[in-house]
Amino acid sequence: MENTFEVFSPTASIASxxxxxxxxxLSAEEQEKQRTEWSQELARVEEEIETLRTVLTSKTRHASDLKRKLGITVWKEITEDMNQGIKNVRxxxxxxxxxxxxxxxxxxTSSIFEGITSKLSQMKNSDSMRSFEDKFSGVLQKTKISSRSGSVSSFTEENNGTSTGNLDGKLQP
Known part of the structure; x- marks a missing residue:
């Protein structure tokens, strides 16, 4: 009897x-004979699997010993694998x-930012911007008066007499 069917195929259930x-x-006697054959075959396959596991474990241990003697560490293998992976991706x-x-x-993007920077630089160096800066700095100088004591008060507070200090640095009542 032929036992050829794939366990993971969609036809596995049909084959079963x-x-x-x-x-x-089959007759009862033939069924018993078939079960015996399958049991013996299963025992042989399981024995082969165990033998293969033993051989694989031995070979893995031997490979590890050789790598250690060659100075090949796990970290070095990982690094080489990563470098190869990066190379493949690139x-x-x-x-x-x-x-x-x-x-x-x-x-x-760089050319756009260079253009914007150039325009801003041109704006900053323009006559109208210089005029605006001059006017703005003049306004700031007029609205702030600093005393020798380091306190700062507004020009309007000084005129209204509500300031806490004067130009001498002395407190007023």
Whole structure:
């Protein structure tokens, strides 16, 4: 009897149903014989699996010993894997296209900011801005009077007599 079916395939349940139907069609003596064969085969497969696990464990241990002798550490392996991964990503076409778009965008943004900076510089150096700065600084100088004591009061407070200090730095009643 042939036991060829894939466990993870969608047809696995159909194959299992076929096997069950074939098994049910056997006589009681043939069914017992088939069970015995399957049990023996299962025992052999499990023994092979255990042997393979033992060999794999031994080979893994031997590889670790060789790596230790060669000075290859886990950290070094991780670093090499990461570097290789980064290299693979950088060489990918998606990364190349994305990098190109970012560079183009950065250049355009930079030129826009340079233009704005240039315009602001031109504005700052213009006659109208200088005139505005002169007028504004004149207003500030007129509204603030500082005394020798370090206190600052407004020009209108000085004229109304509500100031707490005078130009001598003495307190007034």
């Amino acid at each position: 149903a076929d096997i069950a139907a074939e098994f049910a069609a 060489e990918s076409s998606v990364y190349q296209k994305t990098e190109s778009v970012f560079k183009s965008t950065a250049e355009k």
